[in-house]
Amino acid sequence: MIRFLLISVLFFLTLKGDLFTADDITELYETTSQEKVLYLSFKETPRRLVQGQVFSITIKTLSTVQDFKDIEYQLSNQIGIESLNYSLPYRESDEKYSYDTFYFLAKDQNIRLPDFTATLITEDEIAHKPTTLEGKKLSVITLNPKKNFSNIIADSFELLDFKTTNYDKNHNIVVFMAKAKNSDIAAFHLNDVHKQGIESKSDSIFESKLTYYVVIKKEIQNFTFSYFNLKKNDFELVEIPIIVDDDSVTTQTDLKPKDQSKELLKISIAATIAFIGFIFIIFQKKYIYFLLILFPLSYIVSVIVSQQDVCIQKASHIYLLPVYNGTIFETTQEEIYLQKEGETKNFTKVKLEDEKIGWVKNEDICSH
Numbered sequence: 326m327i328r329f330l331l332i333s334v335l336f337f338l339t340l341k342g343d344l345f346t347a348d349d350i351t352e353l354y355e356t357t358s359q360e361k362v363l364y365l366s367f368k369e370t371p372r373r374l375v376q377g378q379v380f381s382i383t384i385k386t387l388s389t390v391q392d393f394k395d396i397e398y399q400l401s402n403q404i405g406i407e408s409l410n411y412s413l414p415y416r417e418s419d420e421k422y423s424y425d426t427f428y429f430l431a432k433d434q435n436i437r438l439p440d441f442t443a444t445l446i447t448e449d450e451i452a453h454k455p456t457t458l459e460g461k462k463l464s465v466i467t468l469n470p471k472k473n474f475s476n477i478i479a480d481s482f483e484l485l486d487f488k489t490t491n492y493d494k495n496h497n498i499v500v501f502m503a504k505a506k507n508s509d510i511a512a513f514h515l516n517d518v519h520k521q522g523i524e525s526k527s528d529s530i531f532e533s534k535l536t537y538y539v540v541i542k543k544e545i546q547n548f549t550f551s552y553f554n555l556k557k558n559d560f561e562l563v564e565i566p567i568i569v570d571d572d573s574v575t576t577q578t579d580l581k582p583k584d585q586s587k588e589l590l591k592i593s594i595a596a597t598i599a600f601i602g603f604i605f606i607i608f609q610k611k612y613i614y615f616l617l618i619l620f621p622l623s624y625i626v627s628v629i630v631s632q633q634d635v636c637i638q639k640a641s642h643i644y645l646l647p648v649y650n651g652t653i654f655e656t657t658q659e660e661i662y663l664q665k666e667g668e669t670k671n672f673t674k675v676k677l678e679d680e681k682i683g684w685v686k687n688e689d690i691c692s693h
Contacts, residue, residue: 376467
């Protein structure tokens with residue numbers, strides 16, 4: 326009845342003073358005729374956040390429409406946070422409510438949750454009048470960590486594997502793989518190291534993985550760093566014992582270079598067999614023993630050739646690790662020859678003039 330009276334008054338004003346058009350009245354009628362079909366509330370909000378923390382907000386939704394296709398969200402007016410799954414929440418439902426969970430990263434000391442505007446979409450693609458739940462401010466604290474803090478805030482952080490090898494005469498390189506739960510793993514960073522970087526990572530709201538390298542001084546025997554454990558509300562120490570392995574710089578089996586020390590043993594055995602064959606030829610005068618010399622000598626020559634300098638094409642990248650899209654620490658300005666140290670399926674390990682070890686893609690080796 327009230328809506329009818331309102332429309333009647335507006336129609337009368339239109340006739341008298343041309344204040345509204347007929348389209349305005351139609352639109353107003355359609356708007357006022359739509360009833361509220363969604364009721365939103367916060368299921369719970371964090372009492373306290375740590376700056377740099379990944380946190381979740383769950384919206385409790387009650388719909389007056391039983392059968393519907395979807396609930397679409399628009400987020401707006403947030404301050405100091407980054408939306409990680411934006412308008413595509415993780416949804417759970419029971420007989421009465423829908424629970425839509427959004428994940429955010431607290432990037433500042435002053436943060437405000439966004440306004441959540443939800444629109445119910447029916448099976449026949451009709452969008453009902455949207456409902457908005459206004460955001461609220463949350464309390465955020467900043468950590469005061471020690472110098473060994475890795476910038477990681479997580480429910481847990483676990484080392485999966487690690488490896489140390491020589492980098493140059495003053496440094497070793499440590500490569501490790503780790504996984505973290507409920508963390509912004511891309512924020513990992515260490516202080517007071519010679520060089521560092523991410524080789525690969527897989528981001529996930531629930532569990533992320535990271536392959537990281539760090540170049541440290543040779544005198545360091547036990548490398549440590551800390552992260553903030555949200556479950557324990559305290560800093561936890563992560564320790565990596567430094568055990569130098571000259572034959573490998575990575576934990577992945579497909580990146581492990583061939584063991585050159587075993588090649589030396591094989592050369593010695595082949596040389597011994599060739600020497601015995603030579604003695605038999607001299608004293609027995611039977612040239613069939615040439616076979617005892619031919620095969621071992623061929624093997625020795627092939628190994629020596631494989632260990633010689635390799636030609637690398639101009640403008641080729643030399644990588645810190647044998648990983649595609651890995652860290653490049655040098656690019657050849659011209660065609661050069663470097664000492665070959667080993668090889669993997671797709672990379673060749675080389676020693677640079679400054680005694681540093683690098684990896685070059687096999688496709689960048691000269692063809693001539």
